[in-house]
Amino acid sequence: VAWIEELRAALGPERVRTDAGDLRAVSRDASPLHGAPACLAYPEEREHVERALQIAAEAGVAIVARGGGTSLAAGAIPPAGALVLAFNRMARVRELDAEERTALVEPGLTNFALDALARRHGLRYAPDPSSRRVSMIGGNIATNAGGLHCLAHGVTTDHVLGVEVVLTDGSVAWLDALDAPDMRALVVGSEGTLAVVTAALLSLLPVPEATGMVVCGFSRLEQAGEVAESIVRAGLPASALEYIDETMLGVISKMSPGVLPSGVEAALIVEVETLHESLDEALATIEALVAEAGGSSRRAVGSAEQTRIWEARRTSGGAFGLLFPDSYTHDFAVPRDRIVEVLRGVSAITEAHRVEVVTVAHLGDGNIHPKIVYDGREAGAYERVIDASNAILELVLAHGGTLSGEHGIGLEKLGAMGRQFSPAELDMLRAVRASFDPEGILNPDKAVPLAGDEARRGVFAHA
């Protein structure tokens, strides 16, 4: 193919791959969907990205910038014949300024590597998606990733001071948070549909003076909802409010026995970040709220114990693979005071569709993650999952919820955009997108539906 040969000449043959094995690795992400890319390139310098975009744009080939490939929302699925730019070799920290608390990094750096480096300077990188050991800053920016701690510290866009981007014509721009209009904010969360990020200036936060946790168990999930609401209303310095359902607790106990409560309908991990002298009072207040709601609680202080709890929560994915061959993880946001009602509704829906659901949620933000587990080899199983997913989507929207809390709008939800946005709003999205990428070659079928796509029924219908 001519454009691939041109790409090989421009980037060097060692950076361009077309073997079936290499292509298969980048045809999937962490969703159940897959695509069929034609070529994979590994840029090592911004100039490689510029050249690749020029060549692909000229040939009218779709381009998907790929980070860790951990999208649960099919945000990294390449269309047929696409060029995938994998950023694994562009992972440098160009500068870390501990006094200004900033880091200028390349998009292939993993979230965890950045945080680990920051901690050597008494700092941290706040957004912490569960996939942080493999997910990359570039993908975090594309999806505006959140994480366990976004209750206190916000999502990725709150920590991106500026981005260097390459446009489809190969030109380069620096988009700064201080600019007006703030085009940086537009690029963060745009699923790679506007431009390709080649560097980002990120803000780092000081490590908190003191942290502590209260791990709570409740016989009824309503109690967990009540406690979460009380904590937020009381203005307590909660940095995480993690809800874990009964089934999920069972899964976690397989990998990390004894760390989280058992024999309860719901657990809540409450973390506080505060000053040394205020920690005890904050934890005691939370314990009192838990007791008042009829729950049980255990205090965890000391970094080893707290790390053990977070690791148990984060590494639950591994246990899943053992227990359930396949799963489909959803991501919605609902108003905080509707969460309990929605979670009860999700249980009713999955029961009616004869599928099993396990749910974690960031209660403080109203962000719920029902994960439907199934065995894809069983005839009709995937179809039942899709039907249940569509019913959950309807339930969420009926309760004033939004399509995505933190995973973004990938291929799986493109058809649902018309449920949340009016035709005028979708026209604006399309016009803005076209102002960056007139031919629509950057990560097609994500974030911004083509005219008509949003009216398609059966959102979760791609196979």
Add this chain to the structure above:
Amino acid sequence: VAWIEELRAALGPERVRTDAGDLRAVSRDASPLHGAPACLAYPEEREHVERALQIAAEAGVAIVARGGGTSLAAGAIPPAGALVLAFNRMARVRELDAEERTALVEPGLTNFALDALARRHGLRYAPDPSSRRVSMIGGNIATNAGGLHCLAHGVTTDHVLGVEVVLTDGSVAWLDALDAPDMRALVVGSEGTLAVVTAALLSLLPVPEATGMVVCGFSRLEQAGEVAESIVRAGLPASALEYIDETMLGVISKMSPGVLPSGVEAALIVEVETLHESLDEALATIEALVAEAGGSSRRAVGSAEQTRIWEARRTSGGAFGLLFPDSYTHDFAVPRDRIVEVLRGVSAITEAHRVEVVTVAHLGDGNIHPKIVYDGREAGAYERVIDASNAILELVLAHGGTLSGEHGIGLEKLGAMGRQFSPAELDMLRAVRASFDPEGILNPDKAVPLAGDEARRGVFAHA
């Protein structure tokens, strides 16, 4: 004029004005520039805005949405023949939800009125420009206004959860902070060039448990810079770090004698927000840092005393009118570690151009406001102000600063955009703007320069 008659019919004659007196009132803002609008309309409902935009767009007439008219950057100056939409009659609080800590308000509400209402519920609206008693939420959004407290709480965009906008075709959209791409972030700070905001959902913060101040005096401004840097580096809970120069202290002492230090080169107002039990320690640490740098300090606790200090700082404008017939207030941001150097440079420049400068600055954010005072009746005075302003702009850019800290890019700085942005970046800005407003009729000559405008020399050259 046909379009004005059509507007009168659509909105009702009581909402449309063309008298010279009415037009004169909206031909100026708080900058030295002025325009010549053809018509003034007072929308009372969103439908009035929709109709006005349709009628003006059809007639190809420029539209300037006007808030309190307090722009110091000529952001509200209407072009000749424009329609000004003044939002004074659209100032309702549609809903205040104290539990969710949100307020849905109309753009004509003043910043102060919103804050006062929030305080009845134990809450506050954090952005607090000095003009807050008259500046409106709509204008705050257009300029992404900051304020004395943006060190701790960020600027307007950090508090806008969503906006209802009307586009030039009269269509309505809700842009939400949770959307991806986040077009809300694009509209905030766009100087009214993309759409007209008709409602905003704002987040309110709890009133802090405890606040206190240390008012410091320094014989040399380097000491003030050193203390500010130490406070930020130590991670102290400073919510404001206000620098006031010697001349300004003299002005303030005319209105509010004895409130701030006298006989010093620089004063610093340091405010902390924290928990009751941590307040004393935080203030003592700041006092120690001040003493170490060779400054003097006075602690202020109790809300009456703290209010007295902020009022002295905020109401300095009144004293100006008495002492100096005219002034031109600038707004730049520079890296924090370059502030002292830049302030010394500003003094040298103004001295060389035989104009007088008084400066306040938000040191924590690197946001400086040199205010050049002059008598416009004196021949050649305004020209010297403009020359000095251009030299200050060069100085700021040479030190890695940006064109605006918080006042935005109004008419005065349009010609400077090419100094900060590359041609590719300006093309992006223009393309995005065109995707909202293809004819460029919304607040022309603000934020986004037409092709070529950015190359114009003599930025501060409009009269």
